[in-house]
Amino acid sequence: MKKTTILDIARELDISFSTVSRALNDHKAISEPTKKAVKEMAERMGYQPNKIASSLRSGKSKTIGVLVPRLDVTFFSSVVHGIEAVMNENGYSILLYQSQEHFDREKKGIETFLNSQVEGIIASISLETDKSDAFAAVIKRNMPLAFFDRILPDLEVPSVTIDDYRGGFIATEHLIKKGRKKIVHINQYRNVNIFNERLRGYLDALKHYGLPIDEDLIIKGDFSLDFGRQCICDLVSKKIDFDAVFTLEDFTAMGVVQQLKEYSIKIPDDVSVVGFANEDFTSLVTPSISTVDQNSMGMGREVAHLFLKLLKKGDYYKHTPEKFVFEPTLLVRESSI
Amino acid sequence: MKKTTILDIARELDISFSTVSRALNDHKAISEPTKKAVKEMAERMGYQPNKIASSLRSGKSKTIGVLVPRLDVTFFSSVVHGIEAVMNENGYSILLYQSQEHFDREKKGIETFLNSQVEGIIASISLETDKSDAFAAVIKRNMPLAFFDRILPDLEVPSVTIDDYRGGFIATEHLIKKGRKKIVHINQYRNVNIFNERLRGYLDALKHYGLPIDEDLIIKGDFSLDFGRQCICDLVSKKIDFDAVFTLEDFTAMGVVQQLKEYSIKIPDDVSVVGFANEDFTSLVTPSISTVDQNSMGMGREVAHLFLKLLKKGDYYKHTPEKFVFEPTLLVRESSI
Numbered sequence: 022m023k024k025t026t027i028l029d030i031a032r033e034l035d036i037s038f039s040t041v042s043r044a045l046n047d048h049k050a051i052s053e054p055t056k057k058a059v060k061e062m063a064e065r066m067g068y069q070p071n072k073i074a075s076s077l078r079s080g081k082s083k084t085i086g087v088l089v090p091r092l093d094v095t096f097f098s099s100v101v102h103g104i105e106a107v108m109n110e111n112g113y114s115i116l117l118y119q120s121q122e123h124f125d126r127e128k129k130g131i132e133t134f135l136n137s138q139v140e141g142i143i144a145s146i147s148l149e150t151d152k153s154d155a156f157a158a159v160i161k162r163n164m165p166l167a168f169f170d171r172i173l174p175d176l177e178v179p180s181v182t183i184d185d186y187r188g189g190f191i192a193t194e195h196l197i198k199k200g201r202k203k204i205v206h207i208n209q210y211r212n213v214n215i216f217n218e219r220l221r222g223y224l225d226a227l228k229h230y231g232l233p234i235d236e237d238l239i240i241k242g243d244f245s246l247d248f249g250r251q252c253i254c255d256l257v258s259k260k261i262d263f264d265a266v267f268t269l270e271d272f273t274a275m276g277v278v279q280q281l282k283e284y285s286i287k288i289p290d291d292v293s294v295v296g297f298a299n300e301d302f303t304s305l306v307t308p309s310i311s312t313v314d315q316n317s318m319g320m321g322r323e324v325a326h327l328f329l330k331l332l333k334k335g336d337y338y339k340h341t342p343e344k345f346v347f348e349p350t351l352l353v354r355e356s357s358i
Numbered sequence: 359m360k361k362t363t364i365l366d367i368a369r370e371l372d373i374s375f376s377t378v379s380r381a382l383n384d385h386k387a388i389s390e391p392t393k394k395a396v397k398e399m400a401e402r403m404g405y406q407p408n409k410i411a412s413s414l415r416s417g418k419s420k421t422i423g424v425l426v427p428r429l430d431v432t433f434f435s436s437v438v439h440g441i442e443a444v445m446n447e448n449g450y451s452i453l454l455y456q457s458q459e460h461f462d463r464e465k466k467g468i469e470t471f472l473n474s475q476v477e478g479i480i481a482s483i484s485l486e487t488d489k490s491d492a493f494a495a496v497i498k499r500n501m502p503l504a505f506f507d508r509i510l511p512d513l514e515v516p517s518v519t520i521d522d523y524r525g526g527f528i529a530t531e532h533l534i535k536k537g538r539k540k541i542v543h544i545n546q547y548r549n550v551n552i553f554n555e556r557l558r559g560y561l562d563a564l565k566h567y568g569l570p571i572d573e574d575l576i577i578k579g580d581f582s583l584d585f586g587r588q589c590i591c592d593l594v595s596k597k598i599d600f601d602a603v604f605t606l607e608d609f610t611a612m613g614v615v616q617q618l619k620e621y622s623i624k625i626p627d628d629v630s631v632v633g634f635a636n637e638d639f640t641s642l643v644t645p646s647i648s649t650v651d652q653n654s655m656g657m658g659r660e661v662a663h664l665f666l667k668l669l670k671k672g673d674y675y676k677h678t679p680e681k682f683v684f685e686p687t688l689l690v691r692e693s694s695i
């Protein structure tokens with residue numbers, strides 16, 4: 022890419038480099054007509070002052086990198102919305118990068134941000150991430166870093182999460198209070214903290230209300246609409262008795278609902294369903310799906326505030342990082358009323 | 359942000375700046391033990407070679423900026439998915455910026471990209487954008503630019519769009535062939551080319567099949583689920599007779615469906631509904647909503663390919679730009695079967 026330089030402008034106007042430079046910086050030694058001529062030529066030739074070079078010197082690009090697993094789910098796009106709102110109010114721009122749930126892409130994203138002159142990174146880790154090296158490199162460079170939702174607990178950085186244990190507990194408690202006794206829980210096979218916590222909440226709610234834990238009712242797989250459908254097919258073909266399903270997230274719950282409908286199993290009369298995350302579609306479908314809301318906009322706003330505080334402090338890694346934990350809210354809809 | 363420099367490493371090891379520099383570049387004049395010591399210290403101190411400075415020199419950051427109105431709708435997140443897939447296959451990373459449909463934010467996004475050392479920009483313009491200055495500045499800097507879906511027709515850059523006129527035509531034609539005679543069309547009030555074309559397709563289909571154009575049945579507003587609901591309320595309260603609704607996009611169609619259900623108007627028996635864009639939820643809701651698919655993944659892959667071709671050519675603005683137009687596909691579902 023050939024960019025217009027001060028030298029090009031100087032050549033075009035047949036004046037010196039330093040005259041152009043001083044004219045562009047409104048130096049008092051330069052006459053108004055010369056300033057005008059230089060600025061017009063700069064405009065005409067598409068000259069842009071080299072802000073990267075100057076941000077290299079000052080370290081202030083007023084841009085923050087946000088690294089997320091994916092943006093095609095309501096939860097993440099909504100957290101990003103919250104982050105953007107606060108950051109824009111404070112004069113910062115946001116650049117986004119999707120890891121698509123892959124560890125390698127996440128590393129690439131961090132590298133891309135480091136090379137793009139962002140002032141710091143706000144991130145939620147991919148499902149594959151179980152090592153902290155890539156993010157540790159950010160800290161090593163003394164660049165501010167904050168996590169939301171999915172964090173690396175061994176890194177001492179600010180974070181905003183929700184109480185996933187509590188989410189699993191209240192979803193299960195709600196089903197128990199509706200008289201359900203054989204509650205299926207669909208979770209996943211990876212060792213991901215937020216999902217483990219939802220499972221722990223489910224188990225503790227059963228214990229708390231004196232219900233037995235039945236291994237047949239705890240299913241682990243990869244979460245998706247299709248996996249939700251598959252789980253119901255398997256339960257039915259294995260003739261396992263159940264009267265409710267609590268899924269780790271909403272797409273799986275949607276699959277559960279679709280398959281139950283195909284089997285003409287009545288929702289919620291025969292089987293109640295509760296999902297997790299309050300994806301947009303859960304309120305649109307019939308029956309509408311009960312779910313656990315994570316206050317995603319609030320989470321975005323909060324992590325942005327923590328991050329701005331961090332930026333102001335300057336010595337990013339000399340303080341005990343602030344950790345904020347949101348309380349989840351159960352939204353009861355037609356699928357479990 | 360204080361970064362580790364070569365000088366810091368030199369000071370720490372008490373050797374010269376040039377020895378450190380040459381050791382890091384594997385210069386043959388430097389002994390293996392020294393190289394090892396320098397590299398270990400560089401690693402320990404979090405030293406990162408200044409890739410921005412080197413990309414400033416070469417102009418090759420291997421990063422492309424993608425500027426989109428918003429990522430919380432299936433259409434845009436899915437186009438971005440297509441762009442990412444092709445770009446990653448070709449060794450490029452993608453940074454994303456959301457204009458949130460605002461002209462000012464879009465300008466800010468372009469500026470942020472220009473300052474972030476991307477090699478080029480792929481964009482879809484905001485609803486507010488009716489001037490091309492901000493994007494013209496990208497061209498002036500001789501930086502590659504391509505558009506998808508929503509374009510600025512006066513800028514001579516490659517683009518990938520769909521035939522929106524054809525989309526409006528086939529949606530309306532389908533309703534006519536189902537025997538519908540009083541087809542409402544909900545569009546919007548701004549002068550946005552893609553939406554104007556959908557309206558033109560609707561009008562031409564009516565003409566083609568000899569149906570009258572009834573101004574009472576053409577509604578313009580701001581599109582949203584709530585606006586769709588409002589339109590049905592208004593039609594009913596004004597006692598305007600209608601037997602089908604074709605909306606400019608799917609969220610509006612969702613609102614139409616919800617309000618028709620609330621009035622116990624049967625879908626599709628009393629009123630058929632067709633949306634536009636194939637948003638994820640349209641296949642999940644009951645009744646599922648007929649819609650016009652825009653091959654969003656394909657659009658993303660195609661614009662990425664055009665862009666890569668442009669990058670290879672080098673002289674970005676000396677050729678007639680390639681323009682690719684996709685054919686839309688009608689997906690007939692329960693709402694208009």
